[in-house]
Amino acid sequence: MKKNIALSIPNLEVEPILNNLKECLESGWVSTGGRFISEFEEKVAKYVNVNEAVGIQSGTAGLHTSLRVLGVEYGDEVIAPTLTFIAAVNPIKYQGAEPIFIDCDDSLCMDPIKLEKFCSEECEFKNSKLINKKTGKQIKVIVAVHIFGNLLDMEKIMDTAKKYNLKVLEDATEALGSYYTEGRYAGKYAGTIGDLGVYSFNANKIITTGGGGMVISNNKELLDKVRFLSVQAKTDPLYFIHDEIGYNYRMLNLQAALGTDQIDRLESFIETKIKNYNKYKKEIEKIEGLELLPFNNGIRANHWFYSLKIDKEKYGIGRDELLQKFVEAGIQTRPIWGLIHEQKCYLSNQAYDIEKAKYYYDRVLNIPCSSNLTDEDVEIVIQKLKEFKK
Ligand SMILES: Cc1ncc(COP(=O)(O)O)c(C=O)c1O
Numbered sequence: 469m470k471k472n473i474a475l476s477i478p479n480l481e482v483e484p485i486l487n488n489l490k491e492c493l494e495s496g497w498v499s500t501g502g503r504f505i506s507e508f509e510e511k512v513a514k515y516v517n518v519n520e521a522v523g524i525q526s527g528t529a530g531l532h533t534s535l536r537v538l539g540v541e542y543g544d545e546v547i548a549p550t551l552t553f554i555a556a557v558n559p560i561k562y563q564g565a566e567p568i569f570i571d572c573d574d575s576l577c578m579d580p581i582k583l584e585k586f587c588s589e590e591c592e593f594k595n596s597k598l599i600n601k602k603t604g605k606q607i608k609v610i611v612a613v614h615i616f617g618n619l620l621d622m623e624k625i626m627d628t629a630k631k632y633n634l635k636v637l638e639d640a641t642e643a644l645g646s647y648y649t650e651g652r653y654a655g656k657y658a659g660t661i662g663d664l665g666v667y668s669f670n671a672n673k674i675i676t677t678g679g680g681g682m683v684i685s686n687n688k689e690l691l692d693k694v695r696f697l698s699v700q701a702k703t704d705p706l707y708f709i710h711d712e713i714g715y716n717y718r719m720l721n722l723q724a725a726l727g728t729d730q731i732d733r734l735e736s737f738i739e740t741k742i743k744n745y746n747k748y749k750k751e752i753e754k755i756e757g758l759e760l761l762p763f764n765n766g767i768r769a770n771h772w773f774y775s776l777k778i779d780k781e782k783y784g785i786g787r788d789e790l791l792q793k794f795v796e797a798g799i800q801t802r803p804i805w806g807l808i809h810e811q812k813c814y815l816s817n818q819a820y821d822i823e824k825a826k827y828y829y830d831r832v833l834n835i836p837c838s839s840n841l842t843d844e845d846v847e848i849v850i851q852k853l854k855e856f857k858k
Pocket residue numbers: 526527528529552553555556613639641642667668669670679680681
């Protein structure tokens with residue numbers, strides 16, 4: 469019988485989560501208050517070694533609130549990658565600001581050299597402000613996205629940010645658990661280097677709360693502001709006085725009831741993901757025309773997604789044909805997201821020297837990578853890759 473294999477699905481331990489949910493239901497703590505929220509926040513903060521974390525409804529909500537807290541307003545500009553999930557960019561528009569798109573490098577993350585080149589050649593730095601020569605607008609923030617669990621070259625990104633007085637919002641939604649093992653940031657986790665960092669606990673992420681996210685920082689003032697805005701900006705919570713426009717973005721106790729168990733299992737998920745990645749890699753290396761993209765040196769990656777690069781000439785079929793064959797075999801794979809600078813709502817935005825993002829977009833397919841993928845599943849996928857070659 470044909471076995472269906474999904475791309476990236478949750479790995480939930482039902483019993484402890486049911487106990488937590490039962491406690492929420494019996495106590496009535498099902499909304500934005502309750503002990504699981506603080507417990508989950510404390511565990512995440514401890515895991516990534518920061519002082520505090522703020523639980524939020526989704527990664528998108530975390531990015532939106534963070535951009536606002538970092539001072540992005542109507543008419544500003546924000547630097548972002550074109551190769552990413554659109555949720556990393558849409559919040560820029562929520563703020564009435566405009567993104568400027570930068571290419572990726574071979575890590576699939578934003579190219580720090582092109583970023584620096586854009587800032588030095590296309591912008592003017594005066595009165596501590598970076599002004600885009602083309603639009604005359606001020607650039608305030610870099611949205612630094614760690615793609616597929618790989619890590620950006622944060623040393624270069626932070627140097628550029630410092631030089632041009634830019635804030636850095638780390639979108640670490642895909643990289644919880646990845647950390648640097650070498651260099652200036654050795655021991656530092658994804659999300660803990662910029663001004664604010666954001667995780668996502670959406671169902672396809674390395675740990676899940678169904679939907680949910682967390683904002684982290686060592687800057688208490690910024691985090692307090694995120695928390696304040698996430699609960700409708702209550703200046704006085706008893707008399708309901710609001711001096712600012714807030715959001716209903718706070719994490720639910722029901723979500724945290726999943727998260728507090730999931731975070732305890734994160735290291736074991738990463739272990740399995742590394743094991744399966746290595747197993748894939750060993751066999752894929754033997755297939756002409758295929759390459760499993762590596763994670764950067766000098767990091768411990770969480771190995772969230774596995775990216776298969778297809779050389780159509782050598783493998784015999786290209787990305788789309790391979791995807792279709794996998795569909796017929798009951799195996800879920802996915803191309804990289806459509807590049808954001810080519811999406812309808814972003815066609816008029818500036819895109820700087822985009823080249824590698826297009827190259828990888830055309831050639832990469834993500835293959836099954838769930839942390840509950842069995843040895844047999846991995847073997848089936850490898851077998852199919854061998855069979856499909858022409
Ligand atoms: C790079 C990136 N940014 C932002 C998000 C948004 O997170 P969420 O789905 O929790 O809103 C995701 C994932 O969904 C993502 O992959």
